Amino acid sequence: xxxxxxxxxxxxxxxxxxxxxxxxxxxxxxxxxVFFWIRAPNFxxxxxxxDIAKDVAIVVVVAVGETMVVxxxxxxxxxxxxxxxxxxxxADVYADHNGAPMVLIALLAVGVGCGLGVVNGLLVVVAxxxxxxxxxxxLSIYRGLSFEITHGEQISAFQLPDSFLNLASTKQLGLPTLxxxxxxxxxxxxxxxxxxxxxxxxxxxxxxxxxxxxxxxxAGRRVILAFTLSGALAGLGGFLWAARFPNVDAxxxxxxxxxxxxxxxxxxxxxxxGSGTILGVVLGAVLVATIQDGFTLLRLSEFxxxxxxxxxxxxxxxxxxxxxxxxxxxxxxxxxxxxxxRHAEAQAAARAEGSP
Amino acid sequence: xxxxxxHLLFRxxxxxxxxxxxxxxxxxxxxxxxxxxxNLLDLATPYVFIGLLAFGLTFVVIAGEIDxxxxxxxxxxxxxxxxxxxxxxxxxxxxVGGLAVATGLGLVNGALVGILNLPxxxxxxxTLAAYQGLAFVILSxxxxxxxxxxxxxxxxxxxxNELPIALVVLLGAALxxxxxxxxxxxxxxxxxxxxxxxxxxxxxxxASRVRVTVFMLSGFMAGVAGMTYVGFFGxxxxxxxxxxxxxxxxxxxxxxxxIFGGSGSMLGVLLALILxxxxxxxxxxxxxxxxxxxxxxxxxLLAAIIAGNLIRAAQAGAIKPALLRLRRRGVIRTDDAxxxxxxxxxxxxxxxxx
Numbered sequence: 001x002x003x004x005x006x007x008x009x010x011x012x013x014x015x016x017x018x019x020x021x022x023x024x025x026x027x028x029x030x031x032x033x034v035f036f037w038i039r040a041p042n043f044x045x046x047x048x049x050x051d052i053a054k055d056v057a058i059v060v061v062v063a064v065g066e067t068m069v070v071x072x073x074x075x076x077x078x079x080x081x082x083x084x085x086x087x088x089x090x091a092d093v094y095a096d097h098n099g100a101p102m103v104l105i106a107l108l109a110v111g112v113g114c115g116l117g118v119v120n121g122l123l124v125v126v127a128x129x130x131x132x133x134x135x136x137x138x139l140s141i142y143r144g145l146s147f148e149i150t151h152g153e154q155i156s157a158f159q160l161p162d163s164f165l166n167l168a169s170t171k172q173l174g175l176p177t178l179x180x181x182x183x184x185x186x187x188x189x190x191x192x193x194x195x196x197x198x199x200x201x202x203x204x205x206x207x208x209x210x211x212x213x214x215x216x217x218x219a220g221r222r223v224i225l226a227f228t229l230s231g232a233l234a235g236l237g238g239f240l241w242a243a244r245f246p247n248v249d250a251x252x253x254x255x256x257x258x259x260x261x262x263x264x265x266x267x268x269x270x271x272x273x274g275s276g277t278i279l280g281v282v283l284g285a286v287l288v289a290t291i292q293d294g295f296t297l298l299r300l301s302e303f304x305x306x307x308x309x310x311x312x313x314x315x316x317x318x319x320x321x322x323x324x325x326x327x328x329x330x331x332x333x334x335x336x337x338x339x340x341x342r343h344a345e346a347q348a349a350a351r352a353e354g355s356p
Numbered sequence: 357x358x359x360x361x362x363h364l365l366f367r368x369x370x371x372x373x374x375x376x377x378x379x380x381x382x383x384x385x386x387x388x389x390x391x392x393x394x395n396l397l398d399l400a401t402p403y404v405f406i407g408l409l410a411f412g413l414t415f416v417v418i419a420g421e422i423d424x425x426x427x428x429x430x431x432x433x434x435x436x437x438x439x440x441x442x443x444x445x446x447x448x449x450x451x452v453g454g455l456a457v458a459t460g461l462g463l464v465n466g467a468l469v470g471i472l473n474l475p476x477x478x479x480x481x482x483t484l485a486a487y488q489g490l491a492f493v494i495l496s497x498x499x500x501x502x503x504x505x506x507x508x509x510x511x512x513x514x515x516x517n518e519l520p521i522a523l524v525v526l527l528g529a530a531l532x533x534x535x536x537x538x539x540x541x542x543x544x545x546x547x548x549x550x551x552x553x554x555x556x557x558x559x560x561x562x563a564s565r566v567r568v569t570v571f572m573l574s575g576f577m578a579g580v581a582g583m584t585y586v587g588f589f590g591x592x593x594x595x596x597x598x599x600x601x602x603x604x605x606x607x608x609x610x611x612x613x614x615i616f617g618g619s620g621s622m623l624g625v626l627l628a629l630i631l632x633x634x635x636x637x638x639x640x641x642x643x644x645x646x647x648x649x650x651x652x653x654x655x656x657l658l659a660a661i662i663a664g665n666l667i668r669a670a671q672a673g674a675i676k677p678a679l680l681r682l683r684r685r686g687v688i689r690t691d692d693a694x695x696x697x698x699x700x701x702x703x704x705x706x707x708x709x710x
Contacts, residue, residue, distance in 0.1 A: 075477065129662065258481075271477065303492030307485070317475065317478045318474060
């Protein structure tokens, strides 16, 4: 391993490490699939995988937004509450206006999320409140708003139009319609982070906020943008949530932020910002959903899932830190070797010049 | 001089006292029974466990870390205690068992953060979920509610039918932990690490040992909180304390503890806890539901940080010239290190001999 590392350029080592992370998730996924395949007879069925796809879909949509926030070295704990609030508002409006075009309802959901996300962003950037505290507060505040709006009432599936519920029950090309939303969001999000200036700015801010500011990146505005996108996607997640779980009340999507953050952290997004890919996050979401689905099939209690979620975060962070440290050591050693070699060459050249 | 006086007057603790008095007057306006001795003494009892959690968390935050797993740790200690008791262990021995488990969970957090150097936010976010799951696994379904009266007294009993024992526990813990934080070497280490970990380590502070200890202390206090929680509510369930993280963090931050570490006082946290208790009590008198109360407390948390930021900015602007003038006249010696640094910086920028 060390020998192989020696032969590489520093950049190649870094690139290889990122691949390694995604390969690691795929391998863990493989182990999980084989395990559940053997233990649970109905695991390897088309129906079950479509259920997993529906679970993954909502997590992915929200996790793409969360990724943007985490990349800038912040965190958004309020996404669960935003999903819940937006899901209720969607269902409530749809129940009153059964004929409304679905696009309009989706836009409403995104708009609600956008507004709540902007509030988070302003609190973090303008009021200079650390993201963890600001979004812990808005987690409670947004959930409180849900209770204010619902007055303890529930929207039921029969109040909603079939076309909306079909999002969860119909399939296009073998995938549930819900999952196509996630596919589109993941592709657009991935392209956004890879190729647009705003996306690259997120990485720059997360790697080194000071340096990013000196390089002329309007860091404050970008962080507000990240929170806004996270809110907007959580709003869209609420729209999908209402379609998947149409009996919506004030406690919808409580603790959902834990699923999302688990997917993001397992997916290899560094909690200190600056690195991570949407592909990794999607794989992380699939891994989490697969294992949780397997637990359900094996009739393990709900709470083992919670335990697993938490333990997975801790394990992922530990592995990340250890790998990063190894990597930095390797990079440092490699750079020192390169420098020493150059130095030796220069000395040899000087000697060769001096001798004749 | 007037400005310096203003600076002294604007002590954070004083603002808290003013706020407590203000909310109390509002509460008295709502109910004639507010200003009775019984109500004033009993008012804090339901919030004692929140205070104990906040005291433990204070050490962690001053050391520059965060522990959001405290409520889940409380839940695990409560269910461990209940299971031990249910299996015939003496109630006090079972309580010690609960404390030991809570301290152990704190040690796990501490080892991950202090020894492996992992980010505390991510670690305790993970253990928040993991411990909560663990609590449900240890005691699923029905709770335990058959504890003997002499144990329940620590949560709901009175000394001479007057003074709630829980209040004594709260104030005692505040006193002991206040001394530990403000008057011992360990306490100074905690501040030093919170101000600048690298500098503290280089000047010989055993940084990783202190950081592990801080998390263990937070776990231990979560255990103590759990034991008084059972005493007050009379039953042990796996969802004990759920939803109180907001109040705990609010008490710490509202108490003037710098969320980035390095400053804060135990007195401030105690006062902030009293403010939260009085405010929730008042909102109950005003017939506001729990979720509306959460909105208010959430806003209070945000407002506390914004106010702190504003005050700090105002002081940085106002105090510089005032200090400088006094120093030039030789009225004061700026032994206070940060003020001296500020003054020196200002002096170097202004031409002398005016």
